Amino acid sequence: MxxxxxxxxxxxxxxxxxxxxxxxxxxxxxxxxxxxxxxxxxxxxxxxxxxxxxxxxxxxxxxxxxxxxxxxxxxxxLARDGVLHPMQEAFREHHGLQCGYCTPGMIMAAVDIVNRHGMPDEKTVREELDGNLCRCTGYHNIVKAILAAAEKMQGAGQPIAAE
Amino acid sequence: MGESGIGARVQRVEDRRFITGKGNYTDDINRPGQLHAHFVRSPHAHARIRSVGIAEAQAAPGVVAVYTGNDLRKFVPTSDDLEESPIGDLICGWLIHSKNGEPMKAGSHPAIARDTVRHVGDQVAVVIAETKRQARDAAELVEVDYEVLDAVADPLKARASGAPQVHDVATGNLVYEWELGDKAKTDEAFRNAHHVTKLNIVNNRLVPNAMEPRAAIGDYDPGTGVFTLYVTSQNPHVARLVLSAFVGIAPENKLRVIAPDVGGGFGSKIFIYAEEVVCLWAARRLARPVKWNADRSEAFLTDAHGRDHVTDAELAMDEKGKILGLRVHTTANMGAYLSTFASAVPTYLYATLLSGQYDIPAIHAEVDAVYTHTAPVDAYRGAGRPEATFVVERLVEVAAREMGIDPASFRKRNFVKKFPHQTPVIMSYDIGDYAASLNKALELIDYKGVGKRKREALKRGKLLGVGLSAYIEACGIAPSKAVGSLGAGVGLWESAEVRVNPVGTVEVLTGSHSHGQGHETTFAQLVCDRLGIPLDQVSIVHGDTDKVQFGMGTYGSRSGAVGMSAISKALDKVVAKAKKVASHLLEAAEADIEFKDGKFTVAGTDKSLDWSAVSLGAYVAHGFPSDEIEPGLKEGAFYDPVNFTFPAGCHVCECEIDLETGKTEVVNWVAVDDFGVIINPMIVEGQVHGGIAQGVGQALLEGCVYDEAGQLVTGSFNDYAMPRADDLPNFQVDVTVTPCPSNPLGIKGCGEAGAIAAPAALVNAITDALGHEDITMPATPQRVWRALQKSKMPAAAE
The missing domain is CATH 3.10.20.30 (Beta-grasp domain)
Known part of the structure; x- marks a missing residue:
């Protein structure tokens, strides 16, 4: 092996x-x-x-x-020293999860979207989420969370890389 | 307790573990020494099993055992030997009688097929090995000799003479021929009608597709004789009951069922499935834990599907558009076996809602339930009520259009306005204000501006349509005595236990189960509200039969109305006892003790004790006579509702159809729902969003297709179109409130409303745009494009 x-x-x-x-x-x-x-x-x-x-x-x-x-x-x-990543915070704040099963993949994809697009608009977020399925939320609050996190990540002066 | 009590938009306490990857789903659990099961499944829809060759698989690396259907025999109670008789079949827990009085025809449903397979994916054998990959590899080596038989997947064809038979016991594949309502009175209404609207409706088959696939771990402790099942279940106690009393795996006191974090259910995880039985049985046989988890392809093949009705419906009106009568004939596809609650879905969960929000004097419904060589069909988000709403809301929309009456006005004219209202189909609506939700919805969508928006859209090459759906549903199915009289094998109450710790923190044990609904937050909000303690001092315990005495689980939007009512009842008892304790500690008469905001006060004085002091007092038991008051502070309650609850509301969809491609885009969605009292608006809105998404999925994208031979054509996410983020708009969600008079909290339930309301709103919008009614769900671009060719185009389109 x-x-x-x-x-x-x-x-x-x-x-x-x-x-x-x-x-x-x-x-x-x-x-x-x-x-x-x-x-x-x-x-x-x-x-x-x-x-x-x-x-x-x-x-x-x-x-x-x-x-x-x-x-x-x-x-x-993703969280560093017990401090949640802004994307994790945003998912909680905006009720971007229900059963939680798609959530890890959603959050990881969302961080990547913001890293690549900076401050994406709603349409871009929805298109970019094409590869992530959620059966609970109807995506409404996921999109809201990503847009809110993007703003915070921009505000932090740099795209907050996960690495 | 304003900031975290009833009505507060509290962030969910369960979220932290989910957003950090610390959730604990069944497949995340691993037991020491665990083996892995992989099922050999039938590639044929219908075949006789001539033989199953297991020798080569048994000899494969890592394989511990291979079992076929005939191996699954009962254990001798006092030893690990097997009896001659097989373990029990899976059962259907709701007995429906045909109109001729005969009980429904339930065919045998073994956990692993013994002689015949009846749908693609039916279990034929199980391979159990040291690793998952070894089990999967060895399953390829199992040689099954099938005699392939003719199959039938279409429920109407299954009823034709000479159709292949699914079960010998059900002649003509008929499970039951059931009716509800007054036929003579309905016929009379149609004779007197000025106008009759007729529709043929196909309610498409759906695959629930919770994102977490099903999984199970069977575990057995030879020392104590106790089995443990970890399972993706919405109702672990019901699973334990069925596995004990019917399948006969173990008595209830020797079987613990744990449903840990569950990644969505939508109905599909209510039912007791074959794989759970096999994992438990094999765990004892092999004296090692046995784990199985479905891949998505298996989920498509074996999870209970939803909907699949074919309906002829007629609505009779007088000359003013007042509804006189409704006549419905539905053929319901049950699949190859009757799943746990399947028989109730197209009967008591469907026809009882055919009165919709309307005052309809006469209704007659007939339902033929039919076996086919397809996966079983059972409750899926809404369960019968989406099908009923689709029938009623399509009929009223089309009737209004045919009679030249504005569809909103037509609805208002026929709304039930006085409560309680007895419908001709069992239900007694307790309260509602249907005009209020409709009016609010019309205002939010700017109904008056529709004409202008249609003209503007046309200039962009789009046909704009607006559709309404004024739905009603029945939740919190109850009381137990009533559902028993309708054939239910269980009571539909809920239980709760409130345990106060000596320091005043609280554990609530509930028979409800959370798999996305946020009970750990909302149930705790109720406790905060009552006891005046902070949210972080309350824990909600659920999903473990060793912790919670009994419970009926979560489905049918029942956890708020029924589950929380049980908690409320237990809290009443806790507060009553705490007041007794407080009266002794404060040396005052019990009648003088007031409890508010977490403080016990002697009325008219400044003498008081806080919650934690009284809790501690109850446990140290120094300050009161123990022969009068028992030490401790713990109370339980069983709550059996007095009636169903009736959430209702109005959804309006605005869509645009691309004239070139036939693609439908939902451009605006308004939902105005009356859920009664709301505990956490944020969570309720989330439930509505998710429900609408599933309804939009049904109307536009999702359709489970079997071909003529019974092969599943849509067996993966590549072929079955799930709603994705760019298929959906943002939703405008609002409420009107009439508190439910049938439970102490005034709650009606919100989990299914979106899925119930949405399909009719969307199809009404599409047909409004098309200018004709000839479209079936899912309204794919291809279907809509074809339908467009029949539409008379408005002049500006040229």
Whole structure:
């Protein structure tokens, strides 16, 4: 079995993996980082979104071996020293979650959207969320949360990278 | 307690764990020594199983066991041996009688098929291995010899003579032929009608698709003989009851069911499923925990689906547009097996709401429930009520258009105005103000400006339409005696226990279950309101049969109206006892003790004690005679409502259809709902948003399709169009309030309203734009484009 070294949430991990192991399986089953979820098997729902090298990727369609030597951030690594990321705060403040299952992927995707667009308008946010499904909220409050977080992240003077 | 009590927009206490990835869903749980199950599923819609070859799979790496249907036999009570007799079938818990008095025809529903498979995805065998991947790999090695039989997926074709039979017990695939209402009186109304509006309606089959797929872990402790099931359930106690009393896995006192964080349900996680049974059974057989989690493809194949009605409906009016009668005939597709509550959905949850918000003197409804070779169909968000609302709201809209009456005026003319109102279909509406919500909705959408907006849209190549849906639903299904008389196998009350700790903090144990609804916040708000303590001193405990004595779970928008009423009742008892304790501690007569804002005061004096002091007093028990007052402060209550609750309101949809592509865009949505008293407006608005999204999904995007051979065509998110962020607008959500007189809190329920109201509003808007009624859900761009070719275009379109 190949051995890989990945930095996950700032911590370097070296592990042997079956070549077919998906990144999400590696995170959930090997590292027990169960905040990253699996909601489908066709790369459609986005519950599994994490950041690899600072970009949002679907960890259900990424092999763990592809991430050798990469930096991976999951929802567990987004808050720093117990301080929530503005995107996490905004989801709570604007009731952008109900059952919470899509939420980690939503938040990770949302951080990436703001990192790439700065201050996106509503239409852009809705289009960019195309790869993330939520069955509870009707997206209304998710969109509101992302726009509010974008403003805060801009206000902080820089796009707040997750990494 | 204004800032966190009833009516306050409190941020959710459960959110922190979800936004930091610390939720605890079933698939996040791993038990020591756990094995993994993978099910071998039928690729055929209908086949006889000639043989199942398991030898090669059994020999595969990591495989611990492979079981087929015949292996699932009962345990000998005193040992780990198996009896000859199989474990019990899965059951349907609501007995419906046909109009000829015969009980419904329920076919056998084994957890793993023994001789026949009846839908694609039906369980044929289970492979249990050390790892998930090993189980999945070995499942490929199970060789099933099928004799493929003809299948039928369409409920109307299933009724035709010579159609393939799903179960021998149900001749002609008929489960029941049921009716409600007065046929003679309805026929009479139609004879006297000035105008009759007729519609043929297809209510499309939907896949609930909660984002968390189903999962289960069966665990067994040979030392104590106790089973534990971790499961994605909306009602763990009902699961325990069925698994004990009917499937016969273990007596209730030896079976603990835990439903931890559950990632959405929408009905689909009410039911007791085969995989849960198998994981529990195998855990004992193998003396190791057995875990299973569905992938999305399995969810499409085996989760109970929703809707799937074909209906002929007619509405009779006098010359002024007053409704005289309603006649409905519905064929309901039940799928291949009767799921846990399936039989109630197209009957008592459907036909009883056919009066809508209207004063209709005569209604007659007939419902034929039909088996087909498809996944079982059961309750999905709204369950029967969306189907009823779609029938009624499409009929009144079309009737108004046909009679040249403004659809809003037509509705107002026919609204129920006096309460209580007895409908001809069982329900007694307790309160409402239907004109108030309609008027507010019209104002918010700027109904008067519709004509102008239509002309403007046309200049942009768009056809604009506006549609109304004045829905009513029945929530908090109850009282138990009444539902029992209608065939329910259970009572529909709720339980609660309020445990006050010596320092005054409080745990509330509730039989309701939260899977997105925010009970940990709203239920705590009720406690804050009553006891005057801060939110962080209240914990809500749910979802564990070892902690909560019994409960009926969460569905049918019942947790506020029924679950919170039980908590309210328990709180009354707690306060009454605390007052007794306080009277001793304050050396005053009990009648003189006042309790307000967390403080016990002797009336007319400045003598007082706060909540925590009295709580402590109750536990140290030094200050009162123990023969008069028991020490401690803990009370429980069972609450059985006196009536259903009747949330109602009006949704208005404004849409634009692109003349070139047929794509429908929802440009504005107004919802004015009457949910009675609201505990947390933020959470209620969220429920409405989500409900509308599912309703828009049904109307525009979602449709579960089986082909002629019973193959599921829409078996993944690639083929089944879920609503995405760019399919939906922002919603304008508002309320009117008539407090519910049928429960102590005045709550009606809000969880399903959006999904109930939305499809009719959207289809009414599309047909308004099209200028004709010939469109079926989902109104995809292709269907709308075809429908456009039949539309008479307004002149400016040229």
């Amino acid at each position: 190949p051995s890989i070294t990945i930095t996950v949430n700032g911590r370097e991990v070296t592990s042997e993996v079956e070549p077919r192991t998906l990144l999400v399986e590696f995170l959930r089953e090997q590292l027990r980082l169960t905040g990253t979820h699996v909601g489908c098997d066709t790369s459609q729902c986005g519950a599994c979104v994490v950041h690899v090298g600072g970009r949002a990727v679907k960890s259900c369609t990424t092999l763990a071996v592809q991430c050798d030597q990469a930096e991976v951030t999951t929802i567990e690594g």
